[in-house]
Amino acid sequence: MLAGKRILLIIGGGIAAFKIPALIRLLRQQGAAVTPVMTTASEQFVTPLTVSALAGEKVYGDLFDLTDEAEMGHIQLSRVADLVLVAPATADLMAKMAQGLAGDLASTLLLATDTPVMIAPAMNVRMWLHPATQRNLVLLKGDGVQVVGPDEGDMACGEFGPGRMAEPEEIAAACAAALTAGPLRGRRVLVTSGPTHEPIDPVRYIANRSSGAQGTAIARALVGLGAEVIFVTGPAEVPPPEGVTLVQVETARQMRDAVQAALPVDAGVFAAAVADWRMATQSASKIKKGASGLPVLEFAENPDILAEVSQMTEGRPGLVVGFAAETDDVVAHATAKRIRKGCDWILANDVSPETGIMGGSENAVVLISETGAEPWPRMGKAEVAQRLAARITEALGAG
Template identity: 50%
Template sequence: MQRLANKRIILGIGGGIAAYKGAELVRRLKDLGADVRVVMTRSAQEFITPLTLQALSGHPVHLDLLDPAAEAAMGHIELARWADLVLVAPATAEIMARLAQGNANDLLTTLVLATDAPVALAPAMNQAMWRDPATQHNAQVLTQRGVRLFGPAAGSQACGDIGPGRMLEPDQLAQHAAECFESGLLTGKHVLVTAGPTREAIDPVRYITNHSSGKMGFAVARAAAEAGARVTLVSGPVQLATPERVDRINVTSAREMLLACESAMPCDILIATAAVADFRPELPAEHKLKKDPGSADGMLLQLVRNPDILASLAQRNDRPFSVGFAAETQHLLDYAAGKLRDKNLDLIVANDVSNSSIGFDSEENAITVIDRSHRQTHFAQTSKSKIANQLIGLIHQYLNKDEP
């Protein structure tokens, strides 16, 4: 159940009597570490109030497709991108029919069509409605499109009937939601991830660094752990919480990062996302440097080259499957391909940091992955957590010699 830690789940609530279970479902998902945003249809509000779900989720409940206030904050497209899973519970016969037809006439159905996250439905309806050929046809259409169906269960119903159509209980739905993330793609593998910037001291109070926040590397470490790997994360100075089930080593300088990585070897996979400083001051001052009042020309700082961490690890006799990141502002693919070759890598991830929406310290990313055969795989702009999951999936394919 730890698989739900830090997961972003949209809970869509349809208009059926089982909507009252939405309150307990939100609580269970939250208890298991998920961040939950609730979307309600108009009819759902007749069974349970948005205020109740807002209090439990800790976020405003999303109600209308054309809500000016909502669009000014987290619009429906941003909400669709935000989700790691969209769970509709209860999913009425009417909701299933609209989704099977590709109908997007309210916020919930629009989100389902707009998201690239997994979608799951928890059917809840009268047993006769569930057995009706039209509903069964819609269920078959949706499952063929990759939509997961959680249930329904059989038993007594609010109308007095007995049979299939009951929505699963919140504990069961939370378990099914967790299973959506149990990939096991890297079970038994040791993954070494570098993340964040390095700091190279000029004197005791000044240093050379860069704008890297470490968010992409931490997302990769989290995705690798969720895929079943044993993960070692070597991080420069960042303000980020350590992902669940990840062993973290904090470092400051490039030389410290190299030593930490070497101590973590051997590993099966190296994913180097860190923005390592290429140069460091040759002789850091022991005391704070002072301005020379007799000089108007500034100060000369002599720099020397830092060790190339990625190249060093990728050229070892026990080299792992090596994945590098190329953060560039121009000639992105050309520079990335050069690094792939020069550093003896298996894959290089090209990241255009001149674009502020996917650059340093952003919440989203868009990448192009290049392999030794110059084949390119592009992942469109979305959250860094999703990019990380997609990258782990691609690495798994290469490790198993499948076609990406």
């Protein structure tokens, strides 16, 4: 996918730099040439020798190296690439980019380049959410810088939240999308994600346990293959992906309306954990404890979005993919669900508490289709997304 492309890889100084060897391998496996530039801080996390050996090229690092300037000046170095990739993009590097500073080789190259720039941010959650970083992010996007990630998860510092660098597979896919048309170019794909919140009263609601991480990863993977993605999400914990048409909803009925408005599409991936029930009557005021005892909650059934789309007689997507989160008899229940709903595929997973799947960084799914059950090994959610996106590409005849 990247054959003949040259990527100038600027490696920032953060613990996420340990992922860089895997990223270089992926980029080279896809045919890209990788020219590495290392900041002084990055050498504390990965050695220049390792980076050079994997890239098959010299590592650049010193702005005032006379040999480097004689062989390839920093201005030329910044312009011979098809894409400049900054990974990990630390808060410091982002700030330098946003303010146009050029005090070292990395920042000078970024200021001098006339080629597209992509960053993969990585930092502590508080640093990522800090107003200064968010202001810099807005400035960089306004300058046309492409952003992949960050993801949400456990960090080396012991905290949890957004700020973890995107996985190498996500970054490589984003590079491919930036530099190639992509096999899903011209295809529209709908992805639903996250939970829905069904109000009981102004302060309480019914919901499913879903972070939205898997749906977000799927949308990213599809964007990476060139698809136009309509991303309909409930109140998810993880931030939405870049490059999608974002539609944010709260309730199941709002999600159904958003799905109907997005049609027609070539494929629909229904990864949202939609609440099966809502209150028959929502209280306009907070329900109070009182002498009359426990309140009686009367439920009503929510619309079955997956079944409605799967069973459309006109305008049905060419491929409809559902999800089944089960706690027992996973394959049997998911197989029955696929038939009952009428969708083409179901991705089933065991979300029993002991699996750590729900809310975790990994997933273990079984792809259920009319041909049977295909177990996938346990892997990161980004990897599950990449595999599913590849299968969708194949099913749509776009590979």
